Amino acid sequence: MSIKFEKVDYIYSPKTPFEKKALNNISFELKEHSFVAIIGHTGSGKSTLMQHFNALLKPSAGQIKIAGFTLNAQTSNKNLKRLREKVSLVFQFPEAQLFESTVLKDIEYGPKNFGYSEVEANELAKKWLKKVGLPSSVGDRSPFDLSGGQMRRVAIAGVMAYEPDILCLDEPAAGLDPQGKREMFALFKQYQKEGHTVILVTHNMDDVAEYADDVLVLEKGKLLKHATPEDIFSDAQWLSEHHLAMPTANLFAEKLVENDLSIDVNPLTIDKLANEIEEKLVKENNE
Ligand SMILES: Nc1ncnc2c1ncn2[C@@H]1O[C@H](COP(=O)(O)OP(=O)(O)OP(=O)(O)O)[C@@H](O)[C@H]1O
Ligand SMILES: [Mg+2]
Numbered sequence: 711m712s713i714k715f716e717k718v719d720y721i722y723s724p725k726t727p728f729e730k731k732a733l734n735n736i737s738f739e740l741k742e743h744s745f746v747a748i749i750g751h752t753g754s755g756k757s758t759l760m761q762h763f764n765a766l767l768k769p770s771a772g773q774i775k776i777a778g779f780t781l782n783a784q785t786s787n788k789n790l791k792r793l794r795e796k797v798s799l800v801f802q803f804p805e806a807q808l809f810e811s812t813v814l815k816d817i818e819y820g821p822k823n824f825g826y827s828e829v830e831a832n833e834l835a836k837k838w839l840k841k842v843g844l845p846s847s848v849g850d851r852s853p854f855d856l857s858g859g860q861m862r863r864v865a866i867a868g869v870m871a872y873e874p875d876i877l878c879l880d881e882p883a884a885g886l887d888p889q890g891k892r893e894m895f896a897l898f899k900q901y902q903k904e905g906h907t908v909i910l911v912t913h914n915m916d917d918v919a920e921y922a923d924d925v926l927v928l929e930k931g932k933l934l935k936h937a938t939p940e941d942i943f944s945d946a947q948w949l950s951e952h953h954l955a956m957p958t959a960n961l962f963a964e965k966l967v968e969n970d971l972s973i974d975v976n977p978l979t980i981d982k983l984a985n986e987i988e989e990k991l992v993k994e995n996n997e
Contacts, residue, residue, distance in 0.1 A: 713740040713763070713876070713907070717772035720758055724770065732758040734931040736772070740924060745902045746909045747918040747939075750928035751953065756880070756911045757802070759928065763878050763909065764797040765790050777875060795824040798874040802881045805853075805861035813839065813856070813864050814849040820872045831871075838867040843893050859890050866894065876907045883917070895921055919943060919957035919978035927954070944976050959983040 720733035732755045740746050748756050761767040762774055765781050773782040777796040798820075801807070810816035817835035818828075826834065839849055842863040848856065853864050866882065879898065883891040899921055902908045912918060918925060918939055925942050927935040929952060935942065943949070943960055956964075959977045963986075966973045973990060977983040 711778065712742055712775075713777075714738075714775040715762075715772070716774070718762065718769045718774060719771040720755075720762065720767060721770040722758075732931050733762075733769075736931075736933050738926060738933060738936050740907070740909075743902065743905055743907055744924045745899065745922050746907070746924045746926065747922035748909065748911045748926045748928065749913070749915075749918060749954065750934070753930075754928040755931040756928055758931075759926075760799060760878050760880050760909070760911055763876065764794050764799050766799065791824070795872060796874055797876040797878065798869045798872070799878045800866060800869050800880065800882055802884060803862075804865035804869070804882075805858065808853040808861060808865055808868075811852060812850050813844075813853050816853050816864055817868045817871050820868050824872050826872070834871045834873075835867070838871040839864075841870070841897060842867040843890075843897075859886055862886060863890075863894070870897075870901065874906070876909065877901060878909045880911045881913070882910070883912075883914075915943070915955045915957045916959075916979075919959065927952070939978060940976065943978060 715736050715738050718733055718736040719731065722728070722730040722732055736759065748759060750756055758767065762769065762781070763776060765779075765785060768785050769782055771783065773780055777793055779793050808816050810819060814832065814835045817838055818831040821831040821834045822828070836846065836849065839846065844860060844863055848860065853861055856864065870877065877898070882898075883894055886894065895917065898908050898910070910917070910922065922939055925935070925937060925939055926933060927942065934952065943957060946956065949956060957978055959980050959982065963973050963977050963983055973986050977986055
């Protein structure tokens, strides 16, 4: 089932001096099982949009169709539990929300809350502790004795443990080391391939190019563009007009072209660029 936003507005503190329209007439449809990146400058409305996917915020106007629910300004907070089981949201720095006395208990909390038995919740917690790359020995420790990166992994395991259909991540890799970040993204990509939808807020264009197959670009609360990464990153002028960066591979390819080494100018990822250069060198050697 697709996710559909229809003319969604969101206004913080309406009818007060602090009134702020953070989303303005947003409409789009996302395909099931896609990996969607949401990009845009600071304050463009990304986190506000994210919080609409599981009804933490409800549209001030317009409506959202998601996971069998229709959400609008009148939607009551009752009966949203099933939505929150299907659509889960990982905030920025989710480790701030750890609270249990042991790591396993923290990961079990979500599954138990959504009706899994003690035994099932424990099995899911062990499974996801491993999947996020932590050794089983960590399970009985206090989450507060772990490193920041380990805490982040525990928090993400806690959300993935009840295996939501739609996983929403707000800058999940902020502050992780490069290796840890690659591992987490490989996990999210694998999760998508196993038949889930992943929605990611990021400022990193390399991640968009590498992992996303669909992109929403926000600007001042409006949807500026909805397109594939290939489309988004094929228009250097448009990107520069909107002060958006290019993926590193494209910047490198541009430099090659400037130096008269003609090459595919839209490689998106370092791997694709390396292949392109290799093919070119092999061809030149054979000539
Ligand atoms: N609780 C709030 N009350 C009032 N205004 C808010 C609130 N939260 C966000 N805003 C405003 O709404 C707009 C969108 O904020 P939002 O946090 O969605 O942006 P963002 O794209 O996630 O930014 P960032 O990249 O910095 O995380 C901003 O102008 C922000 O100041
Ligand atoms: Mg944000």
